[in-house]
Amino acid sequence: MTLIGLGSDVVEDAVAREKALDAALAELQQWGVDRFSIQGVALRTGLDPDFLHAQWDGEQQLIIDALSSYSQMMITPPDTGSLHGDLTELALALAGYLNEPVGRRIARMLVIDSKSLVVDSDTRIAFYATRREVIEVIFRRAADRGELRDDVKPIVALQLLTSPLHTFALYRDAPVDPAYCRAVADLVTRAIAAG
Incomplete structure (x- = not known):
């Protein structure tokens, strides 16, 4: 598994992705889809926006993944x-x-x-x-x-x-x-x- 650096912290990709999905869900709850942004997710997580852009094709895909992840957990x-x-x-x-x-x-x-x-x-x-x-x-x-x-x-x-x-x-x-x-x-x- 590849490791990424966040300042002095080192986080595995899978952990960082999970953190991003949780933050994306929080962003959606607070701002809805109209004001959702990858920058907002980056601010919540401390992850580099470039990392988020490398993991997801764009905001639409991050929204779908965050919503799917939550609904799969519940249903x-x-x-x-x-x-x-x-x-x-x-x-x-x-x-x-x-x-x-x-x-x-x-x-x-x-x-x-x-x-x-x-x-x-x-x-x-x-x-x-x-x-x-x-x-x-x-x-x-x-x-x-x-x-x-x-x-x-x-x-x-x-x-x-x-x-x-x-x-x-x-x-x-x-x-x-x-x-x-x-x-x-x-x-x-x-x-x-x-x-």
């Missing part, structure tokens, strides 16, 4: 052995994410039309695609078990599950209730299950 694809169980656990995990101040702020930040040149629809689409690919494994496993109707499109099923939870989080300050998550998962399971 992993469940594997309960059943479609209903997986959808229920996924809905509960998403609610946990949205009930955290960081998760709710990220959800709101990504739907607000931004005047920023950094975050445009391509950034939002890239972040969503990254998360979608991770979560679609639930539907592949369900199809392999014969639990999924043949005509179900995983992206539509995922939207059926997550849209009500995101809508709740966007328009209310109250926590997303676990009973609500279970009700949504039940409805989606009935809509997409085979037989």
